[in-house]
Amino acid sequence: MRAIVAIIRRELAAYFGSPLAYVFIVIFLALAGSMTFFLGGWLERGRADLQGFFNWHPWLYLFLVPAVGMRLWAEERRTGTLEFLMTLPITTAQAVIGKFIAGWLFIGSALLLTFPMWLTVNYLGDPDNGVILASYLGSWLVAGAMLAISAAVSALTKNQVIAFVLAAAACFGFLMSGIEMVQAIFSSWAPEVLARTIADLSLLTTFNQIAEGVIDLRYLILFGSLIVTSLFINVAVVELKKGA
Amino acid sequence: MDTLLAIEALSKRFGAIAAVDGVSFKVGRGEVLGFLGPNGAGKSTTMRMIAGYLAPTAGTVQVCGFDVAQDPIAVRQRLGYLPEGAPAYGDMTPAGIMRFVAEVRGLDAEARKQRIGAMVERLDLAGVLGQPIDTLSKGFKRRVGLALALLHDPEVLILDEPTDGLDPNQKHQVRTLLGELSAGKAIIISTHILEEVEAICSRAIIIARGRIVADAGPSELLVHSAHHHAVTLRLAGASLAGARRLLAGLDGVAGIEERATAADRAELILLPKAGVELLDRVRQTLAANQLQVDEIFIERGRLDEVFRDLTKAA
Ligand SMILES: Nc1ncnc2c1ncn2[C@@H]1O[C@H](COP(=O)(O)OP(=O)(O)OP(=O)(O)O)[C@@H](O)[C@H]1O
Numbered sequence: 001m002r003a004i005v006a007i008i009r010r011e012l013a014a015y016f017g018s019p020l021a022y023v024f025i026v027i028f029l030a031l032a033g034s035m036t037f038f039l040g041g042w043l044e045r046g047r048a049d050l051q052g053f054f055n056w057h058p059w060l061y062l063f064l065v066p067a068v069g070m071r072l073w074a075e076e077r078r079t080g081t082l083e084f085l086m087t088l089p090i091t092t093a094q095a096v097i098g099k100f101i102a103g104w105l106f107i108g109s110a111l112l113l114t115f116p117m118w119l120t121v122n123y124l125g126d127p128d129n130g131v132i133l134a135s136y137l138g139s140w141l142v143a144g145a146m147l148a149i150s151a152a153v154s155a156l157t158k159n160q161v162i163a164f165v166l167a168a169a170a171c172f173g174f175l176m177s178g179i180e181m182v183q184a185i186f187s188s189w190a191p192e193v194l195a196r197t198i199a200d201l202s203l204l205t206t207f208n209q210i211a212e213g214v215i216d217l218r219y220l221i222l223f224g225s226l227i228v229t230s231l232f233i234n235v236a237v238v239e240l241k242k243g244a
Numbered sequence: 245m246d247t248l249l250a251i252e253a254l255s256k257r258f259g260a261i262a263a264v265d266g267v268s269f270k271v272g273r274g275e276v277l278g279f280l281g282p283n284g285a286g287k288s289t290t291m292r293m294i295a296g297y298l299a300p301t302a303g304t305v306q307v308c309g310f311d312v313a314q315d316p317i318a319v320r321q322r323l324g325y326l327p328e329g330a331p332a333y334g335d336m337t338p339a340g341i342m343r344f345v346a347e348v349r350g351l352d353a354e355a356r357k358q359r360i361g362a363m364v365e366r367l368d369l370a371g372v373l374g375q376p377i378d379t380l381s382k383g384f385k386r387r388v389g390l391a392l393a394l395l396h397d398p399e400v401l402i403l404d405e406p407t408d409g410l411d412p413n414q415k416h417q418v419r420t421l422l423g424e425l426s427a428g429k430a431i432i433i434s435t436h437i438l439e440e441v442e443a444i445c446s447r448a449i450i451i452a453r454g455r456i457v458a459d460a461g462p463s464e465l466l467v468h469s470a471h472h473h474a475v476t477l478r479l480a481g482a483s484l485a486g487a488r489r490l491l492a493g494l495d496g497v498a499g500i501e502e503r504a505t506a507a508d509r510a511e512l513i514l515l516p517k518a519g520v521e522l523l524d525r526v527r528q529t530l531a532a533n534q535l536q537v538d539e540i541f542i543e544r545g546r547l548d549e550v551f552r553d554l555t556k557a558a
């Protein structure tokens with residue numbers, strides 16, 4: 001635990017000590033805001049809710065989260081600090097968890113900074129704040145799942161660009177697996193159960209459900225298992241590739 | 245002797261390359277082991293296996309009685325490791341990274357302050373504490389790496405080229421530091437600086453192509469040097485021709501090397517046949533022939549010569 005906390009602190013200091021944090025936060029806020037207003041037609045809809053805002057989150061995460069995740073391990077391997085880190089008295093799992101939690105908290109802090117949107121809708125109207133809270137949670141869970149996937153991919157390579165592209169592709173796959181087009185491909189040959197499972201795995205459909213205020217235990221289990229599985233793979237990959 | 249590090253039949257293969265091939269040795273408390281070998285001999289690979297970063301293909305490593313494969317955390321708690329090139333997070337400052345390591349290692353606030361203070365003082369880091377490591381000079385980076393390895397005052401120290409890139413003052417300071425620490429610890433340093441071995445190591449292991457080719461005290465290694473107990477004379481040109489002629493024929497001389505040191509002065513080095521002490525014979529010959537010498541002394545031998553002989557491609 002002590003080791004995990006130390007790693008989280010170090011990683012958070014690294015985020016906020018580097019331009020990455022500010023670029024990430026500014027871009028996230030700017031894009032989230034402008035998409036909501038211009039593409040989401042928030043003002044025209046004339047409804048006091050944040051649907052038009054949250055709808056864009058998975059798509060923003062699709063390239064912002066791999067950008068956070070790509071450095072987690074690829075950079076450590078490229079600069080040789082992995083050898084320094086992994087010869088401290090910590091387990092690989094502790095390092096993986098610490099780095100993941102720090103990244104997730106970092107993205108969460110960017111998410112929290114969108115609170116003016118929430119203030120605005122409450123000023124303008126009378127939104128369902130329960131739904132908004134659920135949407136924030138769902139958004140953060142999507143980011144967490146994508147971050148865990150990106151981190152595992154990042155452990156595969158020393159090259160951050162490769163890590164970014166592969167992670168974005170993997171996240172896209174998980175995001176889209178419930179979309180009809182993807183489902184159609186599977187249902188043409190896969191058994192019904194498998195097709196359904198794949199549909200259930202979709203981050204997008206799950207997120208949309210949560211964003212409508214439906215918080216089902218199954219959704220939390222989906223995110224939880226996706227994150228845990230990715231972190232498991234992450235540990236295995238780090239162990240495997242450590243000396244190579 | 246209290247064995248702190250025991251390595252048994254350690255091997256590491258990278259595909260077809262046998263980087264380390266059946267290395268065994270023990271290091272006891274109080275020993276400073278110099279780990280020598282040409283580039284690519286397998287020094288860093290061996291050290292990485294001791295630190296538990298690389299898994300051996302075969303063989304075992306025990307640190308303070310703990311097996312690296314079974315009990316990696318117990319080993320790392322007792323080990324201070326400076327990886328090759330002293331990698332450290334470039335965006336952190338020396339103060340920040342020392343604090344991080346102290347936290348990970350579980351030093352309490354008191355111990356942390358005291359140990360970091362000691363490292364800052366011993367490695368002269370006070371001037372750079374707040375500067376990002378990326379912007380430090382090579383020598384300072386190395387010193388930060390050393391501070392991180394020594395921070396928890398470990399019983400076993402594995403240092404991969406600790407003095408590489410240090411200025412002569414700092415080299416001296418680090419050697420003094422390691423000398424002082426050595427009493428309670430087992431220390432392994434890899435180095436390409438052979439004088440360092442003579443200066444601080446109680447023992448040297450030379451490896452070539454993954455195998456140990458010599459394991460002895462520095463003075464025992466010097467016995468194998470052609471210059472071991474060679475007699476060196478410095479003399480003026482007038483005596484030179486006579487000395488050269490007389491001494492070349494002297495019984496027990498295996499060879500003569502000559503080197504001009506100035507326009508009319510030279511140095512003659514008489515290499516002895518194995519086990520022969522030349523000095524008295526040389527003195528007698530010189531006296532009998534009334535040859536003047538400015539200087540005469542016995543060499544201890546040259547480690548670089550031994551190193552070359554032992555590591556030459558077979
Ligand atoms: N990850 C790796 N993959 C493949 N080969 C490797 C790897 N690491 C080391 N080697 C090979 O193992 C051999 C030993 O390398 P090592 O780094 O241990 O040498 P060294 O004695 O430390 O050399 P130097 O004095 O240059 O530091 C070399 O032939 C090297 O190319």
Ligand SMILES: [Mg+2]
Pocket residue numbers: 287288289328404
């Ligand atoms: Mg090396």
